[in-house]
Amino acid sequence: MSTRRHFIRNISLSTLGAYTLMDWKPASALSFFNSDAVLKVALLGLGGYASRVAEAIQQCQRVKITGLISGTPEKLKQWGEKYKVPEKNRYNYQNFDAIKNNPDIDAVYVITPNALHHDQVIRSAKAGKHVICEKPMAISAKEGREMIEACKKAGKQLLVGYRMHFEPLTLEVVRMRSAGELGAIRFFQGLCGFRIGDPTQWRLNKALAGGGSLMDIGIYALNGSRYMVGEEPVWVTAQETKTDPVKFKEGVDETITFQLGFPSGAEASCLSTYNMNNLDRFFLNGDKGFAELQPAAGYGPIRGKTNKGPLDIKNPLPQQTIQMDEMAAILLDNKKPIVPVDGEEALKDLVLIEAIYKAVKTGGQVKLNAER
Structure with missing residues (x-):
């Protein structure tokens, strides 16, 4: 056994309808x-x-x-x-x-x-x-x-x-x-966000943060969509909602919903916000089953289930x-x-973040080049 993948596979109790590692x-x-x-x-x-x-x-x-x-x-x-x-x-x-x-x-x-x-x-x-x-x-x-x-x-x-x-x-x-x-993956949903506190913190300063919720918490859903679906997106659309322009100044996004399309035809629908709690959920759906993590990106414990039963690791x-x-x-x-x-993995997210911000501004679909 040389990797964790082999370890998990070998001791998984999927035949019992649940995963108890x-x-x-x-x-x-x-x-x-x-x-x-x-x-x-x-x-x-x-x-x-x-x-x-x-x-x-x-x-x-x-x-x-x-x-x-x-x-x-x-x-x-x-x-x-x-x-x-x-x-x-x-x-x-x-x-x-x-x-x-x-x-x-x-x-x-x-x-x-x-x-x-x-x-x-x-x-x-x-x-x-x-x-x-x-x-x-x-x-x-x-x-x-x-x-x-x-x-x-x-x-x-x-x-x-x-x-x-x-x-x-x-x-x-x-x-x-x-x-x-x-089976064939059809859909991914990623919901990430929380109500942010102190309005003077660096996360709400565009010069230091480079953006708002998407850069900080939404990146989990964005990155998660890629490794959960197992493909790189080919298009993106996005919409921004801002209810407090004083706290969330120009260039600091409060809430962004974004959609991704993948080469296989799978799609992702994601939410990034600094104005809602009780989110933190990943849902992956295929034509043979599903997997859900909730909480999905917090500090733990992460909890999950699939069509075969609970994930209990x-x-x-x-x-x-x-x-x-x-x-x-x-x-x-x-x-x-x-x-x-590695850095190349992180660069893919940065390219996508820029595409999402562009889609918000243009209101249209942004095509993504295979070359990052």
Whole structure:
């Protein structure tokens, strides 16, 4: 057994009308890796989500926090003491290029507002480090291409924090679709959103976020439509609704519904919003069966069912723990993930986001080129 796909397939109890995968463990816990090397990571940006990632890394088998990069001296001190990162491995945004001479750091995880990703990823690559970047990878496809090129030129890998690409129930649905258990896929629905709070936060600042709900939460439905259907869309239509133009200023979308068409004839209908709760649902329908995840993209636990019964995969680990151990395997062992998490994968989403915004403005169908 060399991949999680084989693991899930071999122990799936589909013949009983339900999926009961007890005590699921990530590949790292099952010794699927080729080595015991540890990925030494510097966290760049020490905000709320970085805190979640840092705590999750404490349960990783092959990842260790060895560097910190922040513009706040107090955070560097507090985090350094908490995670035992020595002062020599703590940097600010002005001097972090010096990581080039630091063998304690293998990779930089960029966890900052969207508009900062471009320069920070390129600087990290030029410093000779692999880069993990939070999604969306950038605020434009042009920036995304420049980031990919910079990492290639430096001979370093660029990965993007698509944590759902390693989530066990999500991978089981992908396996079912790939194995033909759902038949020909006809339809996908992705609903993602929440009521956003503080109107002064960076997510509602176009200069930092690059957009609104679509860039932040709607990208889960957009990306999910691609790996759930298993194809790349060939057209998109979209509509925007804005009920609060004061909170959601020009260029910051509140609610967007968008539709995608795929080469096989399958279609997707998705919703992205900053003004509704109780969403977070994926539904995939084929001519032989269906799969539903709800919640589908939250921090867990993810829950699901299919036409064969409930998906009951027991996973005691945080999603970010699984993600980071799997990314260690990609960077250190050249492991190939079932669903890609590289820069090229993220670029496809950026191209689609731009097409959705164009469709909103034009009110018509936007054709998508095969060439991204």
